Every structure is written in structure tokens, then in C-alpha cells.
Amino acid sequence: MxxxxxxxxxxxxxxxxxxxxxxxxxxxxxxxxxxxxxxxxxxxxxxxxxxxxxxxxxxxxxxxxxxxxxxxxxxxxxxxxxxxxxxxxxxxxxxxxxxxxxxxxxxxxxxxxxxxxxxxxxxxxxxxxxxxxxxxxxxxxxxxxxxxxxxxxxxxxxxxxxxxxxxxxxxxxxxxxxxxxxxxxxxxxxxxxxKRAISSFTATELATANQSIFTNRNVMCLLISTIFMWTANMMYIIDMPIYVEAVLHLSNSLPGSLMGLAAGIEIPIMIIAGYLVPVLGKRNLFFIAIICGILFYVGMILFKDATMLYILQIFNGLFIGIVANIGIIYFQDLLPTRMGIASTLFNNGIICSVILAGIIQGFASQAYGHEVVYWIGLVMVTISLLFCALVKK
Missing domain, CATH: 1.20.1250.20 (MFS general substrate transporter like domains)
Structure with missing residues (x-):
């Protein structure tokens, strides 16, 4: 070179x-x-x-x-x-x-x-x-x-x-x-x-990648997994500032500090995860991220003091940092002949989650209280793990 x-x-x-x-x-x-x-x-x-x-x-x-x-x-x-x-x-x-x-x-x-x-x-x-x-x-x-x-x-x-x-x-x-x-x-x-020449793809890759995304089991399972995990995350972002102040009676400046800490953790995690893919593989990294997400929501249910909420941001940062980076690559690998649609599916999954999160958080918190939002988040991340397991290597 x-x-x-x-x-x-x-x-x-x-x-x-x-x-x-x-x-x-x-x-x-x-x-x-x-x-x-x-x-x-x-x-x-x-x-x-x-x-x-x-x-x-x-x-x-x-x-x-x-x-x-x-x-x-x-x-x-x-x-x-x-x-x-x-x-x-x-x-x-x-x-x-x-x-x-x-x-x-x-x-x-x-x-x-x-x-x-x-x-x-x-x-x-x-x-x-x-x-x-x-x-x-x-x-x-x-x-x-x-x-x-x-x-x-x-x-x-x-x-x-x-x-x-x-x-x-x-x-x-x-x-x-x-x-x-x-x-x-x-x-x-x-x-x-x-674009990569069509002749460079194997017949199996072409047959899988060019079928309708709605009949592609791997793509649909990954999309559903993505929507569930991001809906849980968006519900947390919407609800947490109110929950911390109105239910836990902690400082009204705490939510901003928690979000800033999580963002600060996510950025290096994204970069590190990229270099770990050849070692661990995208699928295994996804599993690790979702398990960190499960631990985060369990912690949000169990712990009520500011110190533990700060510590939980480590799991939150690992969860979001990995899936935000590896997710789009995962879709691209499943649709190698359609990089634009693959990247857009990941992005649209996040947009769908924003709509769902607003509806679910608003209804659940008003009808049953803010604590139930984190139980729903836990269930959603667990379902996300199950759908991720259905995506073949």
C-alpha cells in the first residue's frame, strides 16, 4: 500500500x-x-x-x-x-x-x-x-x-x-x-x-439476502429483538427523571448526572466492542450486552439510593454501548447485498421503540405507578434475549 x-x-x-x-x-x-x-x-x-x-x-x-x-x-x-x-x-x-x-x-x-x-x-x-x-x-x-x-x-x-x-x-x-x-x-x-460485485457473493448468501425481509427469519428476529431492547431503554430515559425525583425523592440534578455518566461509559465501550468482535463474535457480544441490560433493570427494581444508581450505569453503558455499535453491523451482515436497507432497519427499529416507549410508559406509570415501568423494561429485555437467540450464527 x-x-x-x-x-x-x-x-x-x-x-x-x-x-x-x-x-x-x-x-x-x-x-x-x-x-x-x-x-x-x-x-x-x-x-x-x-x-x-x-x-x-x-x-x-x-x-x-x-x-x-x-x-x-x-x-x-x-x-x-x-x-x-x-x-x-x-x-x-x-x-x-x-x-x-x-x-x-x-x-x-x-x-x-x-x-x-x-x-x-x-x-x-x-x-x-x-x-x-x-x-x-x-x-x-x-x-x-x-x-x-x-x-x-x-x-x-x-x-x-x-x-x-x-x-x-x-x-x-x-x-x-x-x-x-x-x-x-x-x-x-x-x-x-x-458496491460489492454480485459475483463475489455465494449462491446461499444471495438467496438469503435477497429474499423479502419479512420472510427472512434471522432479520425479523433481530429486528424484534432490537425493538424490544430499545423500547426498554427509551422507557427508562422517559421515566427515570420523574421516578428519581417523585418516587425516590433524590436530587433533581441526579437524572442529568446519571445520563451523562452512562453516555460517557457508552463511547469507549463502543470502540472497545469493535475490536472485540474478531475475538468474541457479534452474536456473543450481543448476548453479553443484553445480559448487562437484564442486570441493569433488576438493579433499578431493587436499589433506591443514589450510589447504587451510579454503579448501575456501568451495566447500562455496557448494554447500550455494545448494541448501538454492533447492532447495525449485525443487520448489515444478514443483508450483505442491501447495506442501505440493513442500516435503515436498525435505525427504524429505534424510531419504532420511541413511539412504543412513549405509549407504554405513559399508560403504565399513570395506571400502576412508576415502579412498574422497570418491571416492564426487565420483561422486554428478557424477550429481546430470547429473540436474539433465534438468530442463527
């Missing part, structure tokens, strides 16, 4: 890291303050806010899946990422200057749905580039995935700081600038990546 190729490869790798981080920051700027924006700026009542989240989530699932299907068949992923960033730019502009609920839930959601495909396409392109350049695909993905987590450590506090101190228009214009920078980086530094 020549030194010029190594330099070029390093530039491309850096461009993947920068692109992932900046697109991640753009999303992390918009999502945390959305309910506040709709309530206070637009004047939407709680029912309209809830409807907006549901419509936005469903539109994102559909939009990203359709773009993924197109990209796997005949699309240039680099052009699709640029197109998605352009849609994100249009979405940011609408939210920056419109305060009409119906404009936001139609045009705004339409652009957001198309923009949501950007990240899955980046991960699909990264996997194809890693294979073409001879890199360790899992370790490559781990470092890129860590950038997304880092973006979500920085983005939310920055989002609130901008919205509160400078207003929502400035915040959305800042998100718009992130999409512009992303388009520039992708255009200049990321090369077109040729």
Missing part, C-alpha cells in the same frame, strides 16, 4: 468521522427542544404535540426505507447523503421562520422524513468503503458510531443554550449550517464507493 493511498485513506476516514459528527449535532440540536418549540413558539396543545411526534416518526420510517431501497438498487450513496442534507437544510429553514403548526406537520415533516435517511446511508457507505479499502469494518464502524454518541453529548445542552439565550430561529439556523458543512465535506472528501 503506497503512502499516498494511506494519506488519502486517512483523509476519507476523517471525513466519515466529521460527517457523522456534524449530521449528528444537527439532529441533536433539533430533537431535544422540539416539544418546547411546539408548545411555546407554535402554541400547540399537548395532543397536537403528541400527534406531531407520531406523524414525524412514521414519516421518517417510510422516507428512510424508500431512500434505502432506492440506494441499494441503483443509487449513489454519496449523492443520496448530499440530497438528505439538502432536505435537512430545507427543514431547518421552515422551522426557523414558520410558526404555523400545519405547515410544520406537512412540509416540515416531509423534509425531515427525507433528511432522516442521511445517517443510515452514511453507515452503509462506511461499511462498503471499509470492505473495499481492506479496513476492519467493525472497528471502522465503532469509531464512526462513537462520533454520533459524542454529538448527542454535545448537542442537547447546546440546543437548550441557543434556544433559551438566542431564540429558536437562531438554533434552527445553526442546525442548517451543520447540514451545509456536511454537504461540503461529503462533496469534497468522500469518494463514490462502488
Amino acid at each position: 503506497t503512502s499516498s493511498f494511506i494519506r488519502k485513506s486517512g483523509v476519507v476516514f476523517g471525513a466519515f468521522l466529521v460527517t457523522t459528527f456534524i449530521i449528528g449535532v444537527a439532529g441533536a440540536l433539533q430533537s431535544p427542544t422540539l416539544s418546547r418549540f411546539l408548545s411555546f413558539e407554535v402554541g400547540a396543545d399537548p395532543r397536537l404535540v403528541g400527534a406531531f411526534y407520531s406523524v414525524n416518526a412514521l414519516a421518517s420510517i417510510i422516507g428512510s426505507y424508500l431512500l434505502a431501497k432506492y440506494s441499494d438498487n441503483r443509487g449513489d450513496r454519496r449523492k443520496i447523503v448530499i440530497f438528505c442534507c439538502l432536505m435537512g437544510l430545507a427543514n431547518s429553514l421552515i422551522f426557523a421562520y414558520s410558526r404555523n403548526y400545519y405547515v410544520l406537520i406537512t412540509l416540515g415533516v416531509f423534509f425531515a422524513a427525507l433528511a432522516s435517511a442521511a445517517m443510515p446511508q452514511v453507515f452503509a457507505m462506511a461499511r462498503e468503503y471499509a470492505e473495499k479499502s481492506g479496513r476492519n469494518a467493525v472497528a471502522f464502524n465503532s469509531l464512526i458510531r462513537a462520533q454520533l454518541s459524542l454529538a448527542w453529548v454535545i448537542g442537547p445542552p447546546l440546543s437548550f443554550a441557543l434556544a433559551i439565550n438566542y431564540g429558536f430561529t437562531a438554533m434552527y439556523l445553526c442546525a442548517m449550517s451543520m447540514f451545509i458543512i456536511s454537504m461540503i465535506v461529503v462533496t469534497i472528501f468522500l469518494p463514490p464507493v462502488e
